[in-house]
Amino acid sequence: MTTTNRQLWLSVTQAAEVAQRHPVTVRKALAEEKLHGHQRAAGASWRIHADCLEAWLRNEPCPCAAAPTGVTQLHGAKAAS
Numbered sequence: 001m002t003t004t005n006r007q008l009w010l011s012v013t014q015a016a017e018v019a020q021r022h023p024v025t026v027r028k029a030l031a032e033e034k035l036h037g038h039q040r041a042a043g044a045s046w047r048i049h050a051d052c053l054e055a056w057l058r059n060e061p062c063p064c065a066a067a068p069t070g071v072t073q074l075h076g077a078k079a080a081s
């Protein structure tokens with residue numbers, strides 16, 4: 001196990017870098033709901049959780065769906081600003 005100090009929430013650009021995919025591919029996956037992302041409002045910029053991104057890369061179900069307890073909190077967390 002590696003302990004990297006990576007960010008938990010990624011923008012589309014960052015997610016594309018981490019995933020080594022084209023940003024267009026990431027956006028498409030978000031639009032098709034293959035990749036779990038979050039928007040503060042419709043049309044707002046996407047935020048992708050690192051765990052969700054990893055699940056997508058591995059072609060695995062999103063950890064939020066697999067483990068509703070705990071992880072849901074992350075996704076249910078309201079934006080402070």
Ligand SMILES: [Zn+2]
Pocket residue numbers: 036037049052062063064065
């Ligand atoms: Zn998720």
